[in-house]
Amino acid sequence: MNTKVQEILEKYPNAGRDSLIPILQQVQEKLGFLSEESVVEVSKHLKLPASKIFGVATFYNQFRFNQPGKYHVQVCRGTACHVLGSATVLSEIEKHLKVKAGQTTKDKLFSIEVVACIGACGLAPVISVNGEFHAKVTAASIAAIFDEYRNREEQI
Numbered sequence: 001m002n003t004k005v006q007e008i009l010e011k012y013p014n015a016g017r018d019s020l021i022p023i024l025q026q027v028q029e030k031l032g033f034l035s036e037e038s039v040v041e042v043s044k045h046l047k048l049p050a051s052k053i054f055g056v057a058t059f060y061n062q063f064r065f066n067q068p069g070k071y072h073v074q075v076c077r078g079t080a081c082h083v084l085g086s087a088t089v090l091s092e093i094e095k096h097l098k099v100k101a102g103q104t105t106k107d108k109l110f111s112i113e114v115v116a117c118i119g120a121c122g123l124a125p126v127i128s129v130n131g132e133f134h135a136k137v138t139a140a141s142i143a144a145i146f147d148e149y150r151n152r153e154e155q156i
Contacts, residue, residue, distance in 0.1 A: 004030045005038045009045045020046060024057055033064040069104045069111035071129050071149050073097075078117035080124040085138070089125050090114065092139040096146055109153065110146070 008026045012019050020042070027038050034057055043050040057063040075090045090112075094100050097110050104111040120126045123135035127145075134145055 076118040080121035086125040
């Protein structure tokens with residue numbers, strides 16, 4: 001049993017279905033994602049089938065089921081970014097990292113998430129890596145951006 005999840009559940013004695021979303025949000029905040037084990041623990045605590053919890057969690061795109069990489073890449077697909085080529089940017093990132101959106105690289109260094117809007121329309125197309133914004137990203141600039149993060153790892 002995961003002690004971090006247990007600590008969260010202890011804050012919700014006698015909790016019911018109405019506590020499900022706040023519990024899942026807190027679990028994801030602590031673990032970075034919703035593991036199968038954590039969903040089962042929440043299921044037992046709330047006396048709800050795990051399938052119901054997965055059903056609710058998959059309905060909301062805020063929840064992740066894969067552990068994010070050390071560098072979590074968010075690709076904006078908002079209107080301004082879309083118009084200025086974010087689909088091409090996303091495709092190029094997926095090719096460069098050899099994973100699709102929603103996945104994490106085998107070395108656990110990078111994960112990709114598509115977001116509806118980052119709120120930096122003037123920088124479009126924009127990506128965020130652990131909150132660090134990269135503006136006016138093009139297919140040609142992708143390699144340099146990710147090489148920068150790989151170089152950081154080599155210096156550690």
